[in-house]
Amino acid sequence: MENDLLRWFRETLPSHKQLVLGAGDDAAIIQISEGKQLVATTDMLMDGVDFRVGEHDPAQIGHKALAVNLSDLAAMAARPVAALVSLCLPRRGGEELAKQLYTGLTELASYFNCAIAGGDTNSWEGPLVISVTVLGEVQAGREWRRSGARIGDQILVTGSFGGSILGKHLTFYPWNVEALWLAEHLEVHAAIDVSDGLSLDLSRLAEASGLGAAIELERVPIHPLAEFLAAQKSDGVTPLEHALSDGEDFELILAVDPSHANGFFELHPEWRRCLTPIGHFVESKGLWSVSESDLKPLVPRGYEHRLDP
């Protein structure tokens, strides 16, 4: 659904003089002053979809609501500045819930030196909904976009993938600090954060760049929780399949020239621990798995919001 509607948005929404980059990337870019660009992103989280009130710690829910937005700024190499928080609170117990949400929100905001600039607090008979908007800044032309990958670029990923639903989706710290550092030390051609699944978001980055992506499956870093989930569920879904298709990893995918990547790892060997090459970008559009230099089609899988007609 998101893809169809996004396409419709792109075709329908009018352009604007100050809108450097609109719908379709991790965040929007707005020209506010010469040289400096405003980066804005928003994510809405709903009880029963993104978390469960009564089951999850409200402070962690607040943490997540901000963290998913910060992750979008990390994917653009933009520095977070301020957040706006809108709440639909269930009428019963809403005030106490709001305060607990804000405990998690403000702790994470302080960690990344991001102001909480305001918001809107409402109540209703329905379940909790949190909508967070984060504003950041980046020097003009220095942002990472989805659309800059080149043929032959290495696919680098942070961290490891899969099994986030077992708890990591509520407690993860996005890669903002590292992304700002990388933007100074590594020539990144394109980037995206993995919110809906490694294979799905990688295919989105490749599509935005007009390329295909070829994954060496044995190189995909698998999170211990993915191993645990596969063992626990014993439904035949392998840890690798979890790593490729589970949503909410909030790792980054970067496109980097292989010679730059090699030079970078020689200078900064410690980065090998949290940045893994898992393949490269190819001319043939689509997603591929590499086996003995052959490309086999791979179906992108991940989380998409479903809508019925």
Next chain:
Amino acid sequence: MENDLLRWFRETLPSHKQLVLGAGDDAAIIQISEGKQLVATTDMLMDGVDFRVGEHDPAQIGHKALAVNLSDLAAMAARPVAALVSLCLPRRGGEELAKQLYTGLTELASYFNCAIAGGDTNSWEGPLVISVTVLGEVQAGREWRRSGARIGDQILVTGSFGGSILGKHLTFYPWNVEALWLAEHLEVHAAIDVSDGLSLDLSRLAEASGLGAAIELERVPIHPLAEFLAAQKSDGVTPLEHALSDGEDFELILAVDPSHANGFFELHPEWRRCLTPIGHFVESKGLWSVSESDLKPLVPRGYEHRLDP
């Protein structure tokens, strides 16, 4: 509820170097570059509270979701630049609903030359929720705040009040164009937009300025819909009471030195049609009605989101 929680926010939320003005006004002000300030505001609207899907035209719902945010920027004399739109769509029929919402959104955005910069589109089993964030800009120090009213300032209001629930709340055009013009031609000490009711929002402006507000009740401009509503309901609530307490008028309240106001009206007599003096600010805190130069206490009334413990 909003007042209690807002107080808690003000006491709890940490300050930030780039946050010129945080929670508690119509919008937040963020320092992005020298001289120019970013103004950010967000409002969340819910099915069954702010509109009714199935009863109201979805294009009008989209219009309203953006208009209420633009009104916050009008109240700060900030120029709208871009909007972000987050949706919780009911799964059934959600895509068609989204497109209709966007028809109203984009029409209004174009009217005010405001980009729709992106957003987040989700689906769930619950009712429609729309969260819109609008970003604008204002020269540093040129914004209108709630806190600048002075003793003796005239209370000027745009338009007329009451009965908005009969339809105006879905179709109104906020005062953005006029506010930007007024900011150039009239020395405004303080401003607020009336979202929750004239008497309630006036008392908020007065409180933020550390003053009281005295209304000459016979001067309050009553909207024809307030007359109609009073006649229709025949529950004893007068048109004036509707004008004082109905929410969602989205008119502006301005605090202006009376001699400036007089000079302004002489130069621009056409403004008498849409800008009405209804009283003045006084030293005694609280809300008052003026009758033959006596001040009688007046209870601020309006819409507040209710939360149960």
